[in-house]
Amino acid sequence: MSLKVIQPGILSLLQDGGRTGQHRIGLTNGGPLDRRAFDYCNRLLGNAKNCTLLEISFGGLHLQAQEDTFICITGAKLPLHINGKEQPQWQVLPVAAGDEIQLEFAEQGCRAYLGVADGFTIPPSFGSSATVMRENIGGLHGDKLHAGDELPCATVTTRKQLYLPAALQPHYGKEITVRVIPGYQQKHFSRLQQRRFFSHPYTVSDRCDRMGYRLEGPAIACDIEGILSEGICFGAIQIPADGQPIVLLNDRQTIGGYPKIGAALSLDTAHLAQLTPGGRVHFAPISPHGAHNALHLAHSFDQRQALLERRP
Amino acid sequence: MELHSAGEDAIMLYLGEETSPEVAARVQSAATAVAQALGDDLIDLVPSYASLLIIYDPMQTDHLSVGHRVRLALSQMQTGAAGAGHTVVLPVYYSPESGQDLESLASNAGLSIDEVIALHSACEYRVYAIGFAPGFAYLGEVDERIAAPRLATPRQKVPRGAVAIADRQTAVYPAVSPGGWNLIGRCPLRMFDPTAEPTMPVTVGDRVRFEPISRERYLALGGDPV
Numbered sequence: 001m002s003l004k005v006i007q008p009g010i011l012s013l014l015q016d017g018g019r020t021g022q023h024r025i026g027l028t029n030g031g032p033l034d035r036r037a038f039d040y041c042n043r044l045l046g047n048a049k050n051c052t053l054l055e056i057s058f059g060g061l062h063l064q065a066q067e068d069t070f071i072c073i074t075g076a077k078l079p080l081h082i083n084g085k086e087q088p089q090w091q092v093l094p095v096a097a098g099d100e101i102q103l104e105f106a107e108q109g110c111r112a113y114l115g116v117a118d119g120f121t122i123p124p125s126f127g128s129s130a131t132v133m134r135e136n137i138g139g140l141h142g143d144k145l146h147a148g149d150e151l152p153c154a155t156v157t158t159r160k161q162l163y164l165p166a167a168l169q170p171h172y173g174k175e176i177t178v179r180v181i182p183g184y185q186q187k188h189f190s191r192l193q194q195r196r197f198f199s200h201p202y203t204v205s206d207r208c209d210r211m212g213y214r215l216e217g218p219a220i221a222c223d224i225e226g227i228l229s230e231g232i233c234f235g236a237i238q239i240p241a242d243g244q245p246i247v248l249l250n251d252r253q254t255i256g257g258y259p260k261i262g263a264a265l266s267l268d269t270a271h272l273a274q275l276t277p278g279g280r281v282h283f284a285p286i287s288p289h290g291a292h293n294a295l296h297l298a299h300s301f302d303q304r305q306a307l308l309e310r311r312p
Numbered sequence: 313m314e315l316h317s318a319g320e321d322a323i324m325l326y327l328g329e330e331t332s333p334e335v336a337a338r339v340q341s342a343a344t345a346v347a348q349a350l351g352d353d354l355i356d357l358v359p360s361y362a363s364l365l366i367i368y369d370p371m372q373t374d375h376l377s378v379g380h381r382v383r384l385a386l387s388q389m390q391t392g393a394a395g396a397g398h399t400v401v402l403p404v405y406y407s408p409e410s411g412q413d414l415e416s417l418a419s420n421a422g423l424s425i426d427e428v429i430a431l432h433s434a435c436e437y438r439v440y441a442i443g444f445a446p447g448f449a450y451l452g453e454v455d456e457r458i459a460a461p462r463l464a465t466p467r468q469k470v471p472r473g474a475v476a477i478a479d480r481q482t483a484v485y486p487a488v489s490p491g492g493w494n495l496i497g498r499c500p501l502r503m504f505d506p507t508a509e510p511t512m513p514v515t516v517g518d519r520v521r522f523e524p525i526s527r528e529r530y531l532a533l534g535g536d537p538v
Contacts, residue, residue, distance in 0.1 A: 023356045023367075025504070025512055026446040026486075125506060135446050136487075137506065184316030184324055228331065229441060229450065231358025231365025233322035254358055255443025255450075263319030288317040292374050295320055299371065 002066045002150040003116065009060035009103070014120060014139040014151070017050030019128035023254045029234070030130030030138060031250050033210060033273035034111050035266060036170065036302065037075035041115040044072045044092050044162045044307060051119025052129045054151070056112045059105040063114075065095040066150070070117040070159040076109030076172060076274060091163035091310065109172030109274035117156035132251055134211070162307040172274040175201075178247070179286040179294070180237065180262040188222050188259050189239075196220060197261055197283055202245065204272075204279040210251040212238075213272055215281060219243025222259045229257040235264035247272060265291055267298050313386060315379055321355070321370045323378055325386075328362040331452055331480075335362045336440055340517045341391045349385035350378065359516050360441040361450075397517040399436065402484065404475050404522045405530035406432070406497035410538045411475065413494040417460050431455045432496065433522045437482060439514050447486030447504025447512050451520055454482050466492030472536060473498045475522070486512075500525075500535030 005012075015038070018031020032038035032055055042051050054061070059078045073080055073089045080087045081102045087093055089112075095101060106112065122129035122139065131139030140149055186194065202217035220243045231254060232238075238246045238258040247264050249272075264272070265286065272281065286294070314326040327342055328335030339359050346366055347354060353373040358365040368378045406429045408415050418428045437451035444450075459480045467490060470476070474485040476493035485491060486504035499522075504512055514520060525533070 020355050020367075023358045024442060024516065026443045026448055137446070181317060181319055184318060228329075228361045228363070229443070230324070230360045230363040231443070233319040233324075233365060233367060235319050253444050255360055255441055263322070265320055288320075288375050291320045292370060295370055 007062035008145040411496035500533035
């Protein structure tokens with residue numbers, strides 16, 4: 001009753017919608033870096049929202065089905081083969097016991113999501129199956145996948161083979177704009193520094209992971225080195241002493257003392273997390289009202305997209 | 313009191329500007345009041361020294377409604393006494409062998425090792441915040457005489473149970489992790505155990521006292537070998 005891991009790839013993690021309500025004991029959120037691709041994967045499979053899927057960073061995953069079920073792969077574009085035959089992404093595909101599922105390395109974007117019908121059955125830790133390696137919590141053993149792991153899932157024999165038309169599939173470019181709600185610590189950044197931040201492109205450094213993306217570009221000066229440690233919200237953009245911004249993501253620490261110039265929109269961090277080192281980022285300011293509006297518009301846009309069915 | 317939009321799903325509430333038991337008590341009371349006022353719209357709360365980060369569900373409500381309800385709740389709030397909370401005693405094996413920075417901290421402070429131990433274990437600390445890592449409790453404030461800046465080069469690996477000082481804060485490392493605090497001893501108790509109920513012996517607002525113990529007692533209480 002499982003998919004067996006033959007090759008784990010570079011970083012493949014079991015993730016559900018993320019862990020909430022546990023910040024008081026210091027646990028971070030985890031969950032999918034690209035929420036939209038994750039949600040589409042569950043929706044295509046006819047799963048409940050937030051079912052446990054695999055987040056595959058960079059690719060290189062090889063699985064063997066131990067039973068009949070349906071899978072779907074969304075997110076980063078990567079060659080997908082089932083028993084050596086090329087298959088499409090953003091499309092529900094049947095697999096039979098013994099089938100070999102192979103994902104090559106990502107060609108566009110870097111986070112792909114592989115789901116199964118009804119999701120992987122992983123017992124929750126602190127209310128969620130999300131794997132946070134830094135905390136050694138969630139997933140199968142608080143860690144990324146290893147060869148030989150068995151990913152438990154149900155046998156499913158019927159499921160609509162839905163797909164998302166190509167025109168609606170996201171394009172993961174190498175240059176993006178990230179909308180930012182200017183921060184409440186603005187007074188520590190002069191107008192010149194704020195203008196510098198919003199008018200120059202930044203480059204993704206090689207220090208980018210699930211905790212945060214460290215960017216490189218014109219240094220932003222701040223008139224204080226640190227603040228009294230306080231809670232850090234999702235997307236917060238810290239400016240450490242070297243002036244190079246860090247966009248904090250799902251596995252961020254919950255408390256910190258670096259000044260923050262603002263917080264990025266989750267709709268845009270989904271694209272940021274698809275960038276690899278060298279990717280370019282422009283920041284654009286957005287008001288809290290604008291951010292709220294954008295969030296709801298994006299949600300209703302996705303809800304209105306009709307999924308099509310491919311008849312076998 | 314100040315309220316600010318922090319992100320698409322978060323509001324930051326400041327209840328003071330400095331570390332003090334009075335401000336900490338206000339943070340505690342505000343956390344309770346905000347949780348009641350927001351109900352299901354609340355996703356998470358991060359209390360810290362002088363602030364409370366309020367994370368809400370942006371698909372159910374917005375920053376205007378949250379801000380309004382938080383202001384109303386705070387205007388009716390009764391601040392509890394700064395003395396509320398439990399007192400937890402944590403045993404510590406203080407020694408140069410279990411705390412690699414004990415000797416340098418003492419000599420920099422112009423004190424003997426015994427004086428450092430006496431000062432660290434003399435007063436009652438308050439749990440101001442929990443974060444950085446699961447179960448990492450920020451305790452304050454240590455006697456000014458033994459306050460010490462963070463190490464210039466953080467250690468790659470600080471052992472579980474390490475008792476440490478950074479500026480006027482002190483803490484027990486709940487798990488092996490990198491860290492730049494000055495190590496002065498080891499605590500044999502688990503500060504974070506996912507299988508235990510509760511998972512942590514302390515919570516924000518509790519008091520902590522450190523009790524010096526011998527090497528034998530440390531090992532008898534289940535401390536990791538030093």
